[in-house]
Amino acid sequence: MRLCFASNNKHKLEEIRNVVGGKIDIISLADIKCYEELPETRTTLEGNSLQKAEYVYDHFHVACFADDTGLEVDALNGAPGVYSARYAGEHRNSDDNIALLLQNLRNDTNRRAQFRTVITLVGLEAEPVFFExxxxxxxxxDKKGISGFGYDPVFVPEGHSRTFAEMTLEEKNQLSHRAIAVKKLAEYLRNRTV
Structure with missing residues (x-):
């Protein structure tokens, strides 16, 4: 089975291919000659992932899936959430985003947070299918580690002592939010083709 992943993020593409393995051929936007910036104008992760997937399906007529991920911080009422990538501005700079996050949390003892990914699959069923x-x-x-991307250097997953940025890609893919959603997608696709 061949599916397009509606993202220009090479890190995400590598993560997803690593989780799925060789069972499903994951092609990129470049493979279908889609070079434009995909729209992300909705106010929820579900809305953005659906918008991106539908855009690719409608314009390139290929079954695809898109994701949107947000860091949801308890003390900030779920912020930055859907605005995680542009938290510190439209230039989407991870260092600036982290600096603003740490500044906004400087007086908080509650440092609890979650990463949440929503994947939307379109083009295989009559209706979109969502995975979380x-x-x-x-x-x-303070930041620790040099791997990963985004907020990985300041996020320590529950039950662990290292940040995502201190883990190898393989270690991160055993437990990350995106890996959980991608595993649900892969299982769905396997069951669909049996």
């Missing part, structure tokens, strides 16, 4: 992955954890006070 959540990993709880906490925000530490």
């Amino acid at each position: 992955g959540i990993i709880r954890g906490e925000i530490i006070h």
Whole structure:
């Protein structure tokens, strides 16, 4: 089975291919010659992932899935949430986003947070199909590690002592929010083709 992953993020593409393995051929936007920025104008993770997947399906006529991920911090009432990538501005700089997050949490003792990913699959069924992955954890006070991307250097998943950025890709893929959602997608696709 061949599916397009509606993202220009090479890190996400690598993560997803790693989780799915060789069972499903995951092609990129570049493979279908889609070079434009996909729309993300909705106010929820579900809305954005659906909007991106439908855009690719409608314009390129290929079955695809898209994701949207947010870091939801308890003390910030779920922020930055759907605005995680542009928390510190439209330039989407991870270092700036982390700096603003740590500044906003400087006086909080509650550092609990979760990463939440929503994946939307379109083009295989009459209606879109949604998959969700959540990993709880906490925000530490300073960045640690050099792997991963986004907020990985300040997020320690529950039951662990290292940030996502201190883990290898393989370690992160055993427990990450995106890996949980992708495993649900892969299981759905396997069951569908049996």
